[in-house]
Amino acid sequence: MKTYFVKPFIATLLLQSSCSASQPNIPPSLVKTEFSGIELSSPWPLKLKGFEYKTYSNSDIKFKTCRDVLDFDYNKIIPFEQFHFKLLSISCNALNKHKDFETSKRSFFKENITPKDFLQLPGLSVPYLSKTEYSHRHNKTIKESFQSINVSADRNGTKILTNDDEFYIHILGRGDFNGDKIEDLLVSSEWYARHARGKHTDLVILSKTGKNEPVNVIWRLNKL
Protein backbone atom coordinates (compact mmCIF):
# COMPACT_ATOMS: atom_id res chain seq x y z
CA MET A 1 0.00 0.00 0.00
CA LYS A 2 2.76 2.35 0.92
CA THR A 3 4.37 1.85 -2.42
CA TYR A 4 1.03 2.45 -4.09
CA PHE A 5 0.82 5.97 -2.63
CA VAL A 6 4.43 6.82 -3.21
CA LYS A 7 4.34 6.02 -6.90
CA PRO A 8 1.67 8.57 -7.85
CA PHE A 9 3.48 11.14 -5.70
CA ILE A 10 6.71 10.52 -7.58
CA ALA A 11 4.80 10.62 -10.84
CA THR A 12 3.37 14.03 -9.87
CA LEU A 13 6.83 15.30 -9.07
CA LEU A 14 8.14 14.09 -12.39
CA LEU A 15 5.19 15.68 -14.14
CA GLN A 16 5.88 19.01 -12.46
CA SER A 17 9.52 18.69 -13.31
CA SER A 18 8.65 17.81 -16.86
CA CYS A 19 6.29 20.81 -16.98
CA SER A 20 9.15 22.97 -15.90
CA ALA A 21 11.43 21.32 -18.44
CA SER A 22 8.83 21.79 -21.12
CA GLN A 23 9.28 25.55 -20.92
CA PRO A 24 11.19 26.51 -24.01
CA ASN A 25 14.69 25.48 -23.04
CA ILE A 26 16.88 26.45 -25.97
CA PRO A 27 20.31 24.82 -26.00
CA PRO A 28 23.24 26.80 -27.41
CA SER A 29 23.75 26.18 -31.11
CA LEU A 30 26.58 26.74 -33.54
CA VAL A 31 26.52 27.14 -37.32
CA LYS A 32 29.25 24.59 -37.99
CA THR A 33 29.60 25.38 -41.68
CA GLU A 34 31.06 28.77 -40.75
CA PHE A 35 34.21 27.21 -39.32
CA SER A 36 35.93 25.58 -42.25
CA GLY A 37 39.43 24.30 -41.42
CA ILE A 38 38.75 24.04 -37.69
CA GLU A 39 38.25 20.57 -36.23
CA LEU A 40 35.17 21.27 -34.13
CA SER A 41 35.10 17.72 -32.78
CA SER A 42 38.56 18.10 -31.18
CA PRO A 43 38.81 19.32 -27.58
CA TRP A 44 39.43 23.00 -26.86
CA PRO A 45 41.68 24.72 -28.01
CA LEU A 46 40.55 22.91 -31.20
CA LYS A 47 42.87 21.65 -33.91
CA LEU A 48 43.41 23.67 -37.09
CA LYS A 49 44.18 22.33 -40.56
CA GLY A 50 46.81 24.05 -42.70
CA PHE A 51 46.90 27.65 -41.51
CA GLU A 52 50.29 29.18 -42.25
CA TYR A 53 51.15 32.87 -42.52
CA LYS A 54 54.23 34.94 -43.25
CA THR A 55 55.54 37.33 -40.63
CA TYR A 56 57.33 40.67 -41.09
CA SER A 57 60.56 38.84 -40.25
CA ASN A 58 59.94 36.73 -43.41
CA SER A 59 59.39 33.49 -41.55
CA ASP A 60 56.37 31.23 -41.98
CA ILE A 61 54.36 30.56 -38.86
CA LYS A 62 51.98 27.62 -38.64
CA PHE A 63 48.97 27.78 -36.36
CA LYS A 64 47.97 24.39 -34.98
CA THR A 65 45.23 25.33 -32.51
CA CYS A 66 42.86 28.19 -31.80
CA ARG A 67 44.88 28.95 -28.68
CA ASP A 68 47.93 29.66 -30.92
CA VAL A 69 45.78 32.10 -32.90
CA LEU A 70 44.31 33.87 -29.87
CA ASP A 71 47.75 34.30 -28.33
CA PHE A 72 49.29 35.77 -31.48
CA ASP A 73 49.56 39.49 -32.27
CA TYR A 74 48.25 40.01 -35.83
CA ASN A 75 50.51 43.05 -36.21
CA LYS A 76 53.41 40.62 -36.74
CA ILE A 77 51.87 39.15 -39.91
CA ILE A 78 52.61 40.79 -43.27
CA PRO A 79 49.77 43.13 -44.27
CA PHE A 80 48.74 41.16 -47.37
CA GLU A 81 48.05 38.04 -45.28
CA GLN A 82 46.78 39.88 -42.23
CA PHE A 83 43.10 39.96 -43.19
CA HIS A 84 43.07 36.21 -43.74
CA PHE A 85 44.55 35.77 -40.29
CA LYS A 86 42.00 38.19 -38.81
CA LEU A 87 39.18 36.07 -40.25
CA LEU A 88 40.69 32.99 -38.66
CA SER A 89 41.05 34.91 -35.41
CA ILE A 90 37.35 35.89 -35.55
CA SER A 91 36.43 32.19 -35.86
CA CYS A 92 38.63 31.18 -32.95
CA ASN A 93 37.37 34.04 -30.79
CA ALA A 94 33.78 33.07 -31.65
CA LEU A 95 34.37 29.45 -30.66
CA ASN A 96 36.10 30.53 -27.48
CA LYS A 97 33.09 32.67 -26.54
CA HIS A 98 30.54 30.11 -27.65
CA LYS A 99 31.91 27.32 -25.46
CA ASP A 100 30.67 29.29 -22.44
CA PHE A 101 27.20 29.98 -23.87
CA GLU A 102 24.41 28.46 -21.79
CA THR A 103 20.90 27.17 -22.36
CA SER A 104 18.30 29.91 -22.73
CA LYS A 105 14.73 29.92 -21.46
CA ARG A 106 13.48 32.42 -24.01
CA SER A 107 14.43 34.07 -27.23
CA PHE A 108 13.22 37.26 -28.80
CA PHE A 109 15.13 36.59 -32.00
CA LYS A 110 13.35 34.87 -34.87
CA GLU A 111 14.38 31.30 -35.56
CA ASN A 112 14.97 32.09 -39.20
CA ILE A 113 16.48 35.52 -39.58
CA THR A 114 15.99 36.78 -43.13
CA PRO A 115 18.35 39.18 -44.96
CA LYS A 116 15.78 41.96 -44.47
CA ASP A 117 15.78 41.35 -40.67
CA PHE A 118 19.50 42.16 -40.63
CA LEU A 119 18.67 45.79 -41.39
CA GLN A 120 17.09 46.06 -37.91
CA LEU A 121 20.31 45.01 -36.17
CA PRO A 122 22.38 47.79 -34.58
CA GLY A 123 24.48 49.87 -36.97
CA LEU A 124 27.43 49.01 -34.74
CA SER A 125 26.97 45.28 -35.42
CA VAL A 126 29.21 45.75 -38.45
CA PRO A 127 32.78 47.09 -38.47
CA TYR A 128 33.46 50.80 -38.16
CA LEU A 129 36.67 52.62 -39.03
CA SER A 130 36.65 55.82 -37.01
CA LYS A 131 35.17 57.55 -33.97
CA THR A 132 32.96 59.53 -36.33
CA GLU A 133 31.46 56.35 -37.77
CA TYR A 134 30.98 54.99 -34.25
CA SER A 135 29.14 58.14 -33.10
CA HIS A 136 27.07 58.31 -36.27
CA ARG A 137 25.80 54.73 -35.89
CA HIS A 138 25.37 54.75 -32.11
CA ASN A 139 21.77 53.88 -31.13
CA LYS A 140 20.80 53.43 -34.77
CA THR A 141 19.91 50.34 -36.73
CA ILE A 142 21.85 49.34 -39.83
CA LYS A 143 18.98 50.71 -41.91
CA GLU A 144 19.11 54.07 -40.11
CA SER A 145 22.90 54.26 -40.29
CA PHE A 146 23.29 54.32 -44.05
CA GLN A 147 21.57 56.43 -46.70
CA SER A 148 21.37 54.04 -49.59
CA ILE A 149 21.17 50.40 -48.68
CA ASN A 150 20.52 47.11 -50.40
CA VAL A 151 20.41 43.72 -48.70
CA SER A 152 20.57 40.26 -50.24
CA ALA A 153 21.49 36.67 -49.53
CA ASP A 154 24.92 35.96 -51.00
CA ARG A 155 27.18 32.91 -51.10
CA ASN A 156 29.37 34.80 -48.59
CA GLY A 157 26.54 35.42 -46.13
CA THR A 158 24.02 38.22 -45.89
CA LYS A 159 25.34 41.01 -48.09
CA ILE A 160 24.62 44.64 -47.35
CA LEU A 161 25.60 47.18 -49.96
CA THR A 162 25.69 50.93 -49.38
CA ASN A 163 27.17 53.55 -51.70
CA ASP A 164 30.65 52.97 -50.31
CA ASP A 165 30.51 49.80 -48.24
CA GLU A 166 30.10 46.11 -48.84
CA PHE A 167 29.26 44.23 -45.65
CA TYR A 168 28.80 40.52 -45.10
CA ILE A 169 27.12 39.33 -41.91
CA HIS A 170 27.07 35.81 -40.51
CA ILE A 171 25.21 34.43 -37.53
CA LEU A 172 27.75 32.02 -36.06
CA GLY A 173 25.85 30.81 -33.04
CA ARG A 174 23.14 31.31 -30.46
CA GLY A 175 22.86 30.86 -26.72
CA ASP A 176 22.76 32.73 -23.44
CA PHE A 177 25.97 34.72 -23.09
CA ASN A 178 25.28 36.99 -20.12
CA GLY A 179 23.37 34.69 -17.76
CA ASP A 180 19.92 36.29 -18.11
CA LYS A 181 18.56 33.06 -19.66
CA ILE A 182 17.58 34.98 -22.78
CA GLU A 183 19.11 33.89 -26.05
CA ASP A 184 21.86 36.06 -27.56
CA LEU A 185 23.37 35.95 -31.03
CA LEU A 186 27.03 35.56 -31.93
CA VAL A 187 27.56 37.51 -35.13
CA SER A 188 30.62 38.11 -37.30
CA SER A 189 30.87 40.61 -40.12
CA GLU A 190 33.25 41.77 -42.80
CA TRP A 191 33.58 45.17 -44.41
CA TYR A 192 35.08 45.86 -47.82
CA ALA A 193 35.50 49.33 -49.33
CA ARG A 194 33.58 49.38 -52.62
CA HIS A 195 35.82 51.98 -54.27
CA ALA A 196 39.10 51.34 -52.47
CA ARG A 197 41.12 48.49 -50.96
CA GLY A 198 40.16 48.59 -47.28
CA LYS A 199 38.72 45.63 -45.41
CA HIS A 200 37.88 44.93 -41.81
CA THR A 201 36.14 42.33 -39.68
CA ASP A 202 34.55 42.18 -36.26
CA LEU A 203 32.71 39.86 -33.90
CA VAL A 204 29.80 40.93 -31.70
CA ILE A 205 27.27 39.44 -29.32
CA LEU A 206 23.76 40.80 -29.71
CA SER A 207 21.04 40.75 -27.11
CA LYS A 208 17.28 41.36 -27.30
CA THR A 209 15.50 41.22 -23.96
CA GLY A 210 11.88 41.81 -24.94
CA LYS A 211 9.55 41.74 -27.90
CA ASN A 212 9.59 45.52 -28.22
CA GLU A 213 13.12 46.05 -26.98
CA PRO A 214 15.87 47.05 -29.40
CA VAL A 215 18.75 44.75 -30.25
CA ASN A 216 21.90 45.77 -28.38
CA VAL A 217 25.58 45.00 -28.83
CA ILE A 218 26.59 43.62 -25.42
CA TRP A 219 30.13 42.57 -26.36
CA ARG A 220 32.48 43.20 -29.26
CA LEU A 221 35.96 42.03 -30.17
CA ASN A 222 37.33 45.27 -31.66
CA LYS A 223 36.66 48.05 -29.23
CA LEU A 224 37.02 51.73 -30.03
Next chain:
Amino acid sequence: MTTSTEMLTTLRAKLKLYEGNVKHFYLDTKGKVTIGVGHMLAHKNDTSGIILYKTHEGKLTKAATLAEKMAEFDVISKRPWGKRYLYKSFEPYTTLVMKQTDIDFLLNKHIDSFYTELKSLYQKHKGYADDFDNFDTNLKLALFDMIFNLGATKLRKSFPKFNAALKSEDFETAAKESHRLDIDHTRNEYVNDLISNLVVEA
Protein backbone atom coordinates in the same frame (compact mmCIF):
# COMPACT_ATOMS: atom_id res chain seq x y z
CA MET B 1 50.47 62.72 -63.14
CA THR B 2 52.21 65.30 -60.95
CA THR B 3 54.04 62.89 -58.71
CA SER B 4 57.77 62.28 -58.80
CA THR B 5 59.20 58.96 -59.96
CA GLU B 6 60.50 58.46 -56.43
CA MET B 7 57.05 58.98 -54.98
CA LEU B 8 55.45 56.64 -57.51
CA THR B 9 58.01 53.98 -56.58
CA THR B 10 57.13 54.39 -52.90
CA LEU B 11 53.39 54.22 -53.63
CA ARG B 12 53.80 51.07 -55.72
CA ALA B 13 55.90 49.42 -53.01
CA LYS B 14 53.33 50.31 -50.34
CA LEU B 15 50.43 48.93 -52.34
CA LYS B 16 52.34 45.72 -53.04
CA LEU B 17 52.96 45.37 -49.33
CA TYR B 18 49.27 45.83 -48.50
CA GLU B 19 47.66 44.05 -51.46
CA GLY B 20 50.32 41.53 -52.43
CA ASN B 21 51.98 41.16 -55.81
CA VAL B 22 50.70 37.93 -57.30
CA LYS B 23 51.43 36.84 -60.86
CA HIS B 24 48.67 34.23 -61.13
CA PHE B 25 44.90 34.20 -60.56
CA TYR B 26 43.69 33.56 -57.03
CA LEU B 27 40.45 34.00 -55.11
CA ASP B 28 40.24 36.78 -52.56
CA THR B 29 38.29 36.43 -49.30
CA LYS B 30 35.02 37.21 -51.12
CA GLY B 31 35.71 34.48 -53.67
CA LYS B 32 36.50 36.98 -56.47
CA VAL B 33 39.17 36.20 -59.05
CA THR B 34 42.11 38.51 -58.43
CA ILE B 35 45.62 39.02 -59.85
CA GLY B 36 48.56 41.41 -59.57
CA VAL B 37 48.28 44.01 -56.83
CA GLY B 38 44.69 43.35 -55.75
CA HIS B 39 43.31 43.73 -59.27
CA MET B 40 39.89 42.11 -59.09
CA LEU B 41 38.20 40.70 -62.20
CA ALA B 42 34.43 40.72 -61.82
CA HIS B 43 33.75 38.64 -64.92
CA LYS B 44 35.77 36.37 -67.18
CA ASN B 45 35.35 38.89 -70.01
CA ASP B 46 37.53 41.22 -67.92
CA THR B 47 40.50 38.97 -68.70
CA SER B 48 40.62 40.77 -72.07
CA GLY B 49 42.11 43.74 -70.23
CA ILE B 50 45.14 41.89 -68.90
CA ILE B 51 48.11 40.22 -70.57
CA LEU B 52 48.92 36.71 -69.39
CA TYR B 53 51.66 34.37 -70.56
CA LYS B 54 52.05 30.64 -70.76
CA THR B 55 55.07 29.20 -69.02
CA HIS B 56 57.45 26.36 -69.72
CA GLU B 57 59.93 25.16 -67.10
CA GLY B 58 59.47 28.40 -65.19
CA LYS B 59 60.04 30.65 -68.23
CA LEU B 60 57.43 32.76 -69.99
CA THR B 61 56.71 31.55 -73.50
CA LYS B 62 53.91 33.13 -75.55
CA ALA B 63 50.95 35.31 -74.70
CA ALA B 64 47.76 33.46 -73.83
CA THR B 65 44.70 33.86 -76.04
CA LEU B 66 41.46 35.29 -74.67
CA ALA B 67 39.94 31.78 -74.70
CA GLU B 68 42.87 30.47 -72.63
CA LYS B 69 42.59 33.32 -70.15
CA MET B 70 38.85 32.80 -69.80
CA ALA B 71 39.34 29.06 -69.31
CA GLU B 72 41.86 29.73 -66.52
CA PHE B 73 39.43 32.21 -64.95
CA ASP B 74 36.77 29.50 -64.94
CA VAL B 75 39.08 26.95 -63.30
CA ILE B 76 40.07 29.31 -60.50
CA SER B 77 36.61 30.79 -59.94
CA LYS B 78 35.30 27.29 -59.18
CA ARG B 79 37.93 26.57 -56.51
CA PRO B 80 36.89 26.73 -52.86
CA TRP B 81 37.92 29.92 -51.10
CA GLY B 82 37.81 31.45 -47.67
CA LYS B 83 40.06 31.78 -44.70
CA ARG B 84 41.63 28.39 -45.34
CA TYR B 85 42.84 29.34 -48.78
CA LEU B 86 45.56 31.95 -49.08
CA TYR B 87 46.57 33.23 -52.54
CA LYS B 88 49.48 30.78 -52.76
CA SER B 89 47.19 27.74 -52.50
CA PHE B 90 45.78 28.59 -55.98
CA GLU B 91 49.13 28.50 -57.79
CA PRO B 92 49.10 24.72 -58.49
CA TYR B 93 45.83 25.18 -60.41
CA THR B 94 47.16 27.94 -62.68
CA THR B 95 49.11 27.76 -65.94
CA LEU B 96 49.24 31.46 -66.88
CA VAL B 97 51.14 34.35 -65.33
CA MET B 98 51.49 38.12 -65.68
CA LYS B 99 54.78 39.92 -66.27
CA GLN B 100 55.85 42.31 -63.53
CA THR B 101 55.87 45.22 -66.01
CA ASP B 102 52.22 44.53 -66.88
CA ILE B 103 51.30 44.25 -63.21
CA ASP B 104 52.97 47.62 -62.59
CA PHE B 105 51.15 49.15 -65.56
CA LEU B 106 47.80 48.09 -64.06
CA LEU B 107 48.89 49.35 -60.67
CA ASN B 108 49.81 52.74 -62.12
CA LYS B 109 46.29 53.02 -63.50
CA HIS B 110 44.84 52.39 -60.01
CA ILE B 111 47.21 54.96 -58.51
CA ASP B 112 46.20 57.45 -61.23
CA SER B 113 42.55 57.01 -60.38
CA PHE B 114 43.19 57.66 -56.67
CA TYR B 115 45.32 60.67 -57.62
CA THR B 116 42.42 62.18 -59.57
CA GLU B 117 40.19 61.77 -56.51
CA LEU B 118 42.76 63.33 -54.19
CA LYS B 119 43.15 66.34 -56.49
CA SER B 120 39.41 66.80 -56.40
CA LEU B 121 39.15 66.47 -52.60
CA TYR B 122 42.05 68.68 -51.58
CA GLN B 123 41.79 72.08 -53.23
CA LYS B 124 42.72 75.52 -52.02
CA HIS B 125 39.25 76.91 -52.69
CA LYS B 126 37.81 74.24 -50.33
CA GLY B 127 39.75 75.73 -47.43
CA TYR B 128 43.03 73.83 -47.60
CA ALA B 129 46.33 75.69 -47.51
CA ASP B 130 47.00 74.76 -51.13
CA ASP B 131 45.98 72.39 -53.92
CA PHE B 132 46.94 68.72 -53.54
CA ASP B 133 49.72 68.96 -56.15
CA ASN B 134 51.48 71.56 -54.02
CA PHE B 135 51.26 69.63 -50.75
CA ASP B 136 54.42 68.38 -49.09
CA THR B 137 55.48 64.97 -50.45
CA ASN B 138 55.03 63.32 -47.05
CA LEU B 139 51.48 64.64 -46.77
CA LYS B 140 50.72 63.37 -50.28
CA LEU B 141 52.04 59.93 -49.33
CA ALA B 142 49.89 59.91 -46.20
CA LEU B 143 46.77 60.91 -48.15
CA PHE B 144 47.45 58.28 -50.79
CA ASP B 145 47.70 55.69 -48.03
CA MET B 146 44.38 56.79 -46.60
CA ILE B 147 42.54 56.92 -49.90
CA PHE B 148 43.87 53.46 -50.94
CA ASN B 149 42.26 52.13 -47.82
CA LEU B 150 39.11 54.21 -47.43
CA GLY B 151 38.14 55.62 -50.80
CA ALA B 152 37.33 59.28 -51.40
CA THR B 153 33.91 59.42 -49.71
CA LYS B 154 35.02 57.79 -46.47
CA LEU B 155 38.17 59.89 -46.36
CA ARG B 156 35.96 62.97 -46.54
CA LYS B 157 33.00 61.91 -44.40
CA SER B 158 34.37 59.48 -41.82
CA PHE B 159 37.43 61.56 -40.92
CA PRO B 160 36.07 65.13 -40.56
CA LYS B 161 38.40 66.05 -37.70
CA PHE B 162 41.38 64.90 -39.73
CA ASN B 163 40.36 67.12 -42.65
CA ALA B 164 39.55 70.06 -40.39
CA ALA B 165 43.01 69.77 -38.82
CA LEU B 166 44.60 69.70 -42.28
CA LYS B 167 42.73 72.87 -43.22
CA SER B 168 44.08 74.62 -40.17
CA GLU B 169 47.51 73.02 -40.70
CA ASP B 170 47.36 71.50 -37.23
CA PHE B 171 49.47 68.51 -38.23
CA GLU B 172 49.77 67.08 -34.74
CA THR B 173 45.98 66.72 -34.53
CA ALA B 174 45.73 65.55 -38.15
CA ALA B 175 48.26 62.80 -37.41
CA LYS B 176 46.24 61.67 -34.42
CA GLU B 177 42.97 61.77 -36.35
CA SER B 178 44.38 59.75 -39.24
CA HIS B 179 44.14 56.63 -37.07
CA ARG B 180 42.09 53.89 -38.72
CA LEU B 181 40.68 50.88 -36.94
CA ASP B 182 40.98 48.45 -39.83
CA ILE B 183 44.73 48.59 -40.35
CA ASP B 184 47.70 47.44 -38.35
CA HIS B 185 49.86 49.34 -35.93
CA THR B 186 52.79 49.67 -38.39
CA ARG B 187 50.66 51.25 -41.11
CA ASN B 188 48.97 53.66 -38.71
CA GLU B 189 52.38 54.65 -37.33
CA TYR B 190 53.73 55.16 -40.86
CA VAL B 191 50.98 57.64 -41.71
CA ASN B 192 51.13 59.26 -38.29
CA ASP B 193 54.87 59.88 -38.70
CA LEU B 194 54.49 61.27 -42.23
CA ILE B 195 52.01 63.87 -40.98
CA SER B 196 53.27 64.69 -37.51
CA ASN B 197 56.72 65.57 -38.83
CA LEU B 198 55.32 68.24 -41.13
CA VAL B 199 55.96 71.84 -40.21
CA VAL B 200 53.88 74.85 -41.09
CA GLU B 201 55.68 77.07 -43.56
CA ALA B 202 56.06 80.65 -42.39
